[in-house]
Amino acid sequence: MKKQVLSFLLLLSFVFSVSAQKAQTQKTDASERNLRTQVEYLASKKLEGRRTGETGATFAAGYIANLFANYKLKAGFSSVTGGKTNANFMQTFPFVTGVEMAETGNTFSLEVTKADGQKLTFTDKPAFKPVAFSPNAEIGNTEVVFVGYGIASDELKYDDYKNLNINGRIVVAFDGMPESDSPHSRFARFNQHAKALIAKEKGAIGLLLISRVANLENDRLAGLKYDQMLGEAALPTIIVSRKTGADILGTDEAGLKSEEEKLIALTKGAIGGTSSNKPLDSRAVASFKINLIKKQADAYNVVGILEGTDATLKNEAIIIGAHYDHLGRGGSGSLAVNSKEIHYGADDNASGVSAMLELARQFSREKKNKRTIIFIAFGGEEEGLLGSKFYINNPAFPISKTVAMINLDMVGRLKDEKLTIGGIGTASELKSLVETINPRSSVEATVGEDNIKVKTAVEEAFKREGFREIKVEVKDNKVILNGIVGKGLVVKAVNAASEAAKLPIKVQIYESQNVNPTSAEIAARVPFFLSLNEDGFGPSDHSSFYSKQIPVLFFFTGTHTDYHKPTDTAEKINYQGLLKITNYVSEIVKAIDGNPAKPTYAVAKSSGTTGGRMGFNVSLGTIPNYADNNNDGLLLDGVRDDSPAAKAGLKAGDKVVKLAGRDVRNATDYTFVLGEMKAGVEYEIEIVRGAERLTLKIVPAARK
Structure with a gap:
């Protein structure tokens, strides 16, 4: 076989003037400081884990409201007292914090x-x-x-x-x-x-x-x-x-x-x-x-509005949201069994709130948004999406005029540039949008007549490294790889490809000699390895909006061993990565905002990952409303397209009162009965739809 020497060129050049570079560095440093400051406060001992209905969560809501006011956002709500109108960033919703035995x-x-x-x-x-x-x-x-x-x-x-x-x-x-x-x-x-x-x-x-x-x-x-x-x-x-x-x-x-x-x-x-x-x-x-008495407390969403500048488009809104509540000192939801330590919730979800706040600061300073942008910090997410459920039924801006919802939940642990984005199937434009805006580096090789063989070898090498989103193209006798993560990975993957293809490949890394970019600037140019999920439903607040047929995007850097434990602390956050995600989301919002046409809503393909706190052998494809606590059935927010529930004729708004011959009063009853069902067996399901009580047939599918 004829030997060939392939030169791979990693393009990491930055064309900045000295003054522009300095200004950009100062901007980056300020933004990263803001993110760090906000995470450290929200995940501090003072806030004691921010459990909904507790003092720490109220402090957190007040902190966010004060920042919205500092950014000159318009308060989401107002009330009239004594003929005077009072603006309020806080949207109050009821929450049961516990029960106590009555005195008699x-x-x-x-x-x-x-x-x-x-x-x-x-x-x-x-x-x-x-x-x-x-x-x-x-x-x-x-x-x-x-x-x-x-x-x-x-x-x-x-x-x-x-x-x-x-x-x-x-x-x-x-x-x-x-x-x-x-x-x-x-x-x-x-x-x-x-x-x-x-x-x-x-x-x-x-x-x-x-x-x-x-x-x-x-x-x-x-x-x-x-x-x-x-x-x-x-x-x-x-x-x-x-x-x-x-x-x-x-x-x-x-x-x-x-x-x-x-x-x-x-x-x-x-x-x-x-x-x-x-x-x-x-x-x-x-x-x-x-004789038990339920103890009520106020819980809060925090809502700030930045009005659009376009006379027509300002009547439409984009929502950027993140939940600020967490688990307090453990209990329900904690993975630290019987722990009463503070669950700080730095990644979940002080990270998302800090990104949302930084976006609010940047957009309010620039004031170039054509559409209205609504910034929301949700309460009660850990208790069943309570805050977002309440908001969609009591919005500060018409839901029918809300064109997209961006949800930031656990975005503080970026590792190996891997970022998960959910909801890309909820509008026909979103997949292309997130991929186009993803920053790109490229590697190029002249390979002559063996380019197809090298293309295959390199592609497989990157897949073995766990990066399946790599794009390998052949054009004009060149193999072009878009989406390379950095020198170390390039060398490792290309060496593996060289061995597999039995071709010597020489790796050459070129960087600009004109500037001396900072590590943050280099990181900003490295693309994300995106894991894209079409589904608009999921275990976070975007699900509430998708149930109202609003396109959504959900950003997430993945779970980890500190999830829902006291060890999810501020010093473990990747602040450089958090800033990079914040800037990426900013560009996505600007692209949606700048397009006169709103995103085209679509029914997304189901990922089949939602449906309860525990795994089951079967799936019905229902989306339960965990905020409904009337104990007269399980209210459905929706059903997944082409699921057993959809085939049975179930719809959003139905209330399941009986399943497989067993009474269903709430989500707990429902999940227990679901665990007893078998795939491929036909069961009866009784629902209340409006004034009607209907009995339908449903056949569970095996969970993938």
């Missing part, structure tokens, strides 16, 4: 008749506590039936209710699972809500859960920690102490532990019946009252 109306009594006829009465108040998700109720003297762990599943061939008559009775079950609490356990989906739903289906009228810890006060369920997304349980539910549980079973705490160990042992082998079916050595009768 919470009682529990237990009467146990032993086998020898002896009667014992227990009314010790510390021995019980209603759980936060229990409905209020009053139940008179009712027989209590022990049901092991309270689990029944045809799929697992496991039934704690086998041969038991519990109709009209209260059931008592061990809390937790008969295996470890691993999320990968076959029993993982049988949480307290699932146990209440199963008990109701079996005919029970109340559920008692036996605590897993010796001191009831230390039980996580006794803390009345409220999670709005979970909704109410299907039955009145109380957590009782282990001593009370032992009393119900007619034994002591050692005997209770022995019974628990027997149940666990039975699950080690073949799944089947449990010892819960054995008659108790005593008869227990309980009565109780539950």
Whole structure:
């Protein structure tokens, strides 16, 4: 084979005058300082993790509002008091921070008749506590039936209710699972809500859960920690102490532990019946009252408006948004089990807020936008997109005139220039737009008659490095590679290509000798390796807008081991990368703004990645509304195109009230039932649509 020497030329030249270069450096430094300052404040101890409804989140909202005012943005809202109009950047929406036991109306009594006829009465108040998700109720003297762990599943061939008559009775079950609490356990989906739903289906009228810890006060369920997304349980539910549980079973705490160990042992082998079916050595009768009061707090969106300069286009708006809330000191949503440390949320999502604020500063200073730009910091995202759901129903600017929504969520950990953009299928122009604006370097090689072979070898080499967005073209006997990330990767990939093609390839890197560019300037010229996703739905605020048929773009640098943990801190943010993303988004917004034609809405291809907090074997293609907490069904924000839900005839606005023969009151019931369904099997789904109640047929698809 004829040997050839290929010269690869990496073009990283910068044509700046000395004064222009200095001005650009000063601008870059100022912007990066702003980003750092804002992230460090939002992710500081003072704000204590910015949990919605808590003081830290209110401080964060006020901080953002003050910056909007400094940037001379127009407040999104106004109110009239005493004939005077008051502008307000803050949009208030209601939020339930928790529940508490009312001073009266919470009682529990237990009467146990032993086998020898002896009667014992227990009314010790510390021995019980209603759980936060229990409905209020009053139940008179009712027989209590022990049901092991309270689990029944045809799929697992496991039934704690086998041969038991519990109709009209209260059931008592061990809390937790008969295996470890691993999320990968076959029993993982049988949480307290699932146990209440199963008990109701079996005919029970109340559920008692036996605590897993010796001191009831230390039980996580006794803390009345409220999670709005979970909704109410299907039955009145109380957590009782282990001593009370032992009393119900007619034994002591050692005997209770022995019974628990027997149940666990039975699950080690073949799944089947449990010892819960054995008659108790005593008869227990309980009565109780539950009277919980929901604690309300104000939560906030922060909205600033920069009016457009074009007489016509200013009547249309582009939204740039980012959620500012996080997880406070852990609890629901935290991946640091039982941690009460501050979850700082630097990447999630102080990074996105800082980028949004820097864009607000830049656009308000330039004042060249033709369309109106609305900057929104959303509250309640971690609680189920509450803030963005509230905004789309109570907008500062007509939703029908909103042409695009840009969402920045977790953009602070740029690594290897890899950036994910969602929503590129929500308008026909968006894919081309984000690719065209992506900064480009190129490598070029003259290869003669073997160019096709070299093209293939180089392309495969870059794919092996994990960069599948590389473009390799052949033109005029040259192989041209667009999208190279830098010297190190070029050398590595080209050496691999040389070996694969059995051709010697000489790598030559040329940089301009006219200037001495800073590392930030070099980084700014290096292109992103874009991972593009068409879907407009997803687990962040852009989903709310796409449900209203608004084109969206969602920017994300990827998850990491600090996600939803106290270790997501400000010093781990890649501020240079954050600035680069901010500038990239700025150019995209300018391109949308400068085009007289608005983006053309399109139904995007589904990624199939949304639909709940846990994985399932099947998918229906529904988009639940987690902000709806009426506990009268699951409200749908939409359905995915060509999904089982779409084929069944479901629509946005439908409320699912029954699925596969089981009642659905909220998202928690729905996800449990979904976990019990099988792909390819036809089920009935009952919905409420307006004043109608409809029964449809649906066939779940296997989850990819």
